[in-house]
Amino acid sequence: MLSIYENDTIAALATPPGQGGIAIVRVSGEAARTCFDALFVPAGKQTVESHRLLYGHLYDENRVLIDECMAVLMLAPRSYTREDVAEFHIHGGEQVARQALNALYTLGVRPAEPGEFTRRAFLNGRVDLSRAEAVMRLISAQGEQSARAALRQLTGGVSSFVHGMQAQVTALAAGVAAALDYPEEISEEEAAGDTARQARALAEKLSAACDERAARVLETGFDVVLCGRPNVGKSSILNALLCExxxxxxxxxxxxxxxxxGSVTLGGAKINLSDTxxxxxxxETVEAIGVERARRAMQNADLTLLVLDGSAPLTPEDEALLRDTxxxxxxxxxxxxDQGMxxxxxxxxxxxxxxxxxxxALRALIADKAHLAGELPLTSARHMRLARQAADKLLEAAEALEGGLPLDLAAIDLQGALELLGGITGERVDEKLLDSVFSQFCVGK
Ligand SMILES: Nc1nc2c(ncn2[C@@H]2O[C@H](COP(=O)(O)OP(=O)(O)OP(=O)(O)O)[C@@H](O)[C@H]2O)c(=O)[nH]1
Ligand SMILES: [Mg+2]
Structure with a gap:
């Protein structure tokens, strides 16, 4: 994806399609300013300045009026993409937006690919990869809890966690590299002992930062299944929780x-409810298939609500379900x-x-169970995969050191761990290792 990036000018509707009070058409690239001047005429004596919202009229390439609108020019590098950016705040409705975009296309602008503005922000060094991803997650977040996780990632929670881990792995790698380069000053045993223990500790920290289940809950919601024998009121409870x-x-x-x-938001978390x-x-046949589905849903649920009819004596079926769950x-x-117990x-x-x-009380109970892991550092699948691989590399390094294998092997594993961590924020780290070796260690003094 990144390699097809070309430095041309792109445009897209930045607000959701459909009806709305306003729609924003965003343009980014070298031609943004020319497009702005060509299509937008500010009212009165306003002068066009960067970062100044202007009132005026938008015309197409044939000088036919498209809309009365607000427009702003944000010159590089003080813009979202660090390129020249123009935005037209037009009236909501697809027709106006389409006309505005068509006018831009006739000026040589091309439609933006999905996520391309943010991709440019990353390529131009404005945000690191984890922050770029966070923007995407924030846009698509369902429920306050996942929005919070995305926002934490956007404000650099992930970056600072990863940078902290990188610094610690770099320190280990630097120690090993120093022992390799200056064998007469640092003995191999000396370097190996502590390094192995620390590598294991860091691996553990990385694994602890990943929680697949919490990540999935943040991403898609907390799955709650209502089950019980027939007629106990499962569907009635579903309807009450959904308020419909x-x-x-x-x-x-x-x-x-x-x-x-059906889904509801409880305590800021998205809750997916299933009635069975x-x-x-x-x-009979159809119902039996339903029963089979109910059992499967229970097995996969984050929480099973076993419903019993409290107003009638427990039946053997209730008892079997109590045991099963x-x-x-x-x-x-x-x-x-309400009918007595x-x-x-x-x-x-x-x-x-x-x-x-x-x-x-039931809503509070569900919200409480769903409210987990809101503060985990890593909640995106890609970050967790890289963090796990980095943890594996650290364990390999520890094993190599403990097994008395040549230090080079551990050094390669540590370097591998650093590269994997760098993959999370999208940076290269070899330079960092070199810097660290020569700045922190005055071995050759
Ligand atoms: N008195 C009383 N009746 C209830 C309550 N909840 C449900 N009912 C009644 O119990 C009957 C069954 O309710 P449902 O919600 O359809 O029960 P269910 O568990 O979904 O039943 P199946 O779909 O057949 O498995 C209906 O007549 C409801 O009106 C309750 O809290 N109090
Ligand atoms: Mg029912």
Whole structure:
């Protein structure tokens, strides 16, 4: 992707397509200024200055009026891409935006590729790779929690974590390199002993920074599955949580046949709810398939809500479900508490989908379980893959050192770890290693 980058001028609609109060057409590249002057005429005696929002009119290449608008020119390098950037804040609606873009295309501007403005910001050194990715994540974040994670990445949380790790690995590599270069001054054993232990500690720190499950929750949401035997009120609880009549509710057992889904935001986290077919043995064909799907959904859920009818005695089916879900992340709900309780169990939540009793407590419980790992340093799949590979390299280095293998081997592994870490922020690190060796160690004094 990066290699096809050409230094031409690009344009795109920067706001979502469709109707809206305003739409912003953004242009970046050498011709941005010419395009601005060619198409936009400021009203009155306003002078065109960089970073000044102007009111005026936008015309096409034939001087036909497109829109009355605001426009701003942001000259390099003080712009998002570090190139000259022009923005036209036009009226929302696809027709106006299309006309504006077409006018730009006739001036030799080409449509921007997805993410190309941010790619330019990276290539021009304005943001590192992890921050560029963070912009993408922030744009597509669903739920406050994932937006926060993206924002932390954007403000350099990932970069500073990675830089911290790089500094520590560099220090190890520098020690090994010094022992290699000056064998008469530093013994191999001396270099190997502590380095192996530290390499293991750093590997552990890197692995601890990755949590696949937390990352997935941030990315796609926390999966909650409602299960239980037929007619206990699963669909009623789903509807109550979603505040809409999503699933069909009747007093006939076996109403829900397939998995019914819906999402809500609770405590800033995106929660994906699934209502399932009531689980029972004597189900006919269609229902039996639904029961099978319900069981599968339970296995993959981040949280299973086992719903029991609290107003009627426990049945053998309830007991079987209590056993089946024992080792899953689960919470047990006693529904229909408005009709009085027929039995007691420890650690359950009493709710009524009918009266709403206990529903706030249920929301709080789900939000609490979903609120995990918000502060993890690495939450993107690419970062975690590189961090894990770097951790492996560090372990290899430790093993080589402990096994008394030549120091060169450990040095290569440490260098490998550095390169992998550099891959997260998109930089090269060989220079850094050299600098570190000669600036921090006065071995040859
Ligand atoms: N009194 C009372 N009735 C409830 C409550 N929740 C659900 N019901 C009733 O119980 C019946 C079954 O509700 P559903 O939500 O369809 O139950 P379900 O578990 O989804 O049932 P299946 O889809 O058949 O497995 C309906 O008549 C609901 O009105 C409650 O909290 N109190
Ligand atoms: Mg149902």
């Amino acid at each position: 009549e999503r699933a069909i509710v009747t007093d006939i057992p076996g109403t829900t046949r397939d998995v019914v889904r 077919a009531g689980i029972r043995e004597q189900a 024992e080792n899953l992340p689960r919470a047990v709900l006693l529904n229909k508490c 027929a039995f007691q169990l420890p650690d359950v939540l009493r709710v009524s989908a009918k009266t709403g009793e206990g529903m706030d």
